[in-house]
Amino acid sequence: MVAFLSSWPWENLGNLKYLLYGPLIANVVYARMYEETPKFNWCLHILILCALRGAVYTLCSGLNHWHFLTRRRRVVQQTVDFKQIDSEWHWDNFILLHAFMGLMATYTFPVFTNLPIWNSKGYLFALLLHIAVVEPLYYFVHMLLHSDYLFTNYHSLHHSSVVPQTLTAGLATPLEHIIFGLIMGIPILATCLLGYGSLKLIYGYVLIFDFLKCLGHGYTECVPPVIFEFLPFLKYLIYTPTYHYLHRKEMNTNFCLFMPLYDALGNTLNKKSWELHKKIFSGENTKEPDFVFLMHCVDVISSIHVPFVLRSFVSLPYTTRLFLFPLWPLAFATTMLLWMFGKAFLVMGYTLRGRVHQSWCVPRYGFQYFLPFAKNGINDQIEDAILKADKLGVKVISLAALNKNEALNGGGTLFVKKLPDLRVRVTHGNTLTAAVILSEIPKEVKEVFLTGATSKLGRAIALYLCRRGVRVMMLTKSTERFQSIQNEAAEEHRSCLVQVTKFQAAQHCKTWVVGKWITPREQRWAPSGTHFNQFVVPSILEFRRDCTYGKLAAMKLPEDVQGLGTCEYTMDRGVVHACHAGGVVHFLEGYKNHEVGTIDVDMIDVVWEAAMKHGLRPV
Incomplete structure (x- = not known):
């Protein structure tokens, strides 16, 4: 049987719970519309305070995920995973609860x-x-919550989150939040009863209280140890993220609210608190990544799909949503600042086989890659990221989509030639991308129409298919480039490669492999029942209802991945682009070569088998 007040009464409502704010909103609207001289309205102030409280938690959560600032001061090296994000999805339930508690208080006390x-x-x-x-009362109640019955039925939920996050502060049962709300309200009520209360006091106390909770639950150490060295008594007046983390790790210590003084008086102070605090702040606890996937922004709105904006949003595959558009100016300004300073920023991290894997993002939008004057600037940013990875001791850095564009840097060849002493291995991951695309073409197919036929991937796909005896119609106007690829094939297979210059040539072919963007008008030449495989960025429009469309080449990461809580652009949870997976395989296999420039067709099957061996699976 479920314990009393251990679950939320509006739990089954999901996001419809926000409709419960309706009566407060209705009260405010009615007062504004029908009262000639509107009186002081607590409903309005409660709504404003709820919005500000939500903003405090959201902003603090975002700041925790500014990894280029916080990377070396993480209290916990592991990143938050999908399971924890889902369990904390309704972290703001307590704000709704406290709204109604506050409303009751305003009507109860004149x-x-x-x-x-x-x-x-x-x-x-x-x-x-x-x-x-407040501090001693919270300390006493918190210790009670760690007794067997109360911990099992109530407080264990709060401790179920492996990685402490700002939003973890809201993960608790209704009973706990009722008690904490009453405790938080004591100074406000008492001060008002004494005749010294004010509106700013209520706003200030509640928001500072929330901020300090965010401070302790954050997984980034932000309190400099030097202030405790100069003013030792401050150790007992303010807690730190490290201090709170030790409570989660060793639950019989560090019970205080914000002031370790009461732990010292109650003999529950963890002796390792200050030593670990100094170690974490100095960066000694930092674990550098072994593998990096270098991404880029697609457009302004998609650049918001990062953990330091909305953690819940980034845990789902990217789709354009209406609530994002008001954030457009902020997203654009932020990206421009990052662009000016030339810094790639961390957008995803996870652990695989005990090694840290990360995704960094170059602050450039997709259209910028096609501007001639932007070429040098983009290459400079990619080079800066490669050098940074090399300095950190990264083993492999894999380039995503446009970051390895042939016209931009020859598929990464530019950097390998320019930086011959690199320890980090640079890879475009396209060998596995080609393998994924080829695995999606049924064995019985005898004819394929290929656009983007002379690109790195197009060339590899054409040469591989012709070895299987598949007739490949290569769409290209460059006879010289076509003949160059044809000459690479064995003499007995060259007849399988056919140059075509118009889409009309494919009007009877039901297997299209699209490597260059095609318009809806060009898609009309495909016969009914055609399947469009594709490796083009961005994806082609799904215009034909009588045809089917493949997604961008992707692979599902192995089951033993830990700390993955971010979806890679439009990919599902746990799924990454094939070039990302290709870099992972390059790292796991320990290949010592750079995988840049043209694709070695002989390696396609080798890399595919290696991916299967390491637990990666096609989508």
Whole structure:
């Protein structure tokens, strides 16, 4: 049987729970529309306070994920995974609960009806009450919650999150949040009853309380140890993320709310708190990545699909949503700043076989790769990321999509030639991409129409298929490039490669492999029942209802991946682009060569078998 107040009464409503704010909104609207002289309205202030509380938690969560600032000061090296994100999806339930608790308090105690905006004496009284009442009371209640019955039925939920996050602060049962809400309300109510209350006191106390909770639950150490060296007594007045993390790790210690003083008085202070705090802040605990996948932005809106914006949004495959458009100016400005400073930023991290894998993003939009004057700047940013990876001791860096564009840098060849002393191996991952595309073409197919036929992937696909005796119609106007590829094939297979210059040539072919973007008008030449395989970025429009369309080449990461909580662009959870997977295989196999430039057709089957061996699976 479920314990009383261990689950939320609106749990089955999902996101419809926000409709419960409706009565407060209706009250505000009614007062504005029908009252000639609107009175002081607590419903309005409660709604504003709820919005501000949500913003505090969201912004603090975002700051924790600015990895280029926080990378070396992580309290926990492991990243948050999908399971934890899902369990904390409704982290803001307590804000809704406290809204109604606050509304009840304003109707119960008349002292709240005519509060001034400001009263300087109230802050001092609230501070004294917090230190003398709230802190010891929370300490006592928190210790009670760790007793067998209460922990099993209530508090264990809060401790179920492996990686402490700002939003983890909201993961608790209704009973806990009712108790914490009552404790938090003591200084506010008492100060108001004494006649020193004010509107700014209520806003200030609640938001500072939330900020300090965010501080402790964050997984980035942000309190410099030097302040404790100069002013040792501060150790007992303010806790740190490390201090709170030790409570989660060794649950019989560090029970305080914000002030370790009461742990010291209660003899529950973890002796390792300050030593570990100093170690983490210095970066000694940092684990550098072994593999990096270098991505790029596609467009302004898709650049918001990063953990430091909305953690829940990035845990789902990217789709354009209406609520993102108001964030467009902020996204554009942020990307421009990163562009100016030339920094690739971390967007995804996970652990595989005990080794750290990360995805970095070059702050450039897709259209910029096709601007002639932007070429050098983009290559400079990619080179900077490669050099940074080399300095960190990264073993393999894999280039995504446009970052390895042939016209841009020859599929990565430019960097290998320019930087001959690189320890990091540079790879475009296209060998596995070709293998994935080829695996999707049925064995019984005897004829294929190929666009983008003279690209790296197009060439490899054409040469591989002709070995199987498949007739490949290569769409290209360059006879010289076609003949160059044809000459690479064995003499007995060259007749399988056929140059075509118009789409009309494929009007009877039902297997198209699209490596260069085609318009809906060009798709009309495909016969009914055609399947469009594709390796083009961006994907072609799914215009024909009588045809089927393949997705971009992708692979599912092995089951033993840990800490994966980000979807790679439009890919499903746990699925990455084939070139990303190709880099992973390059790393796991320990290949010592750079995989740049043209694809070695003889390696396609070798890399495919290696991917299968390591647990990667086609989608």
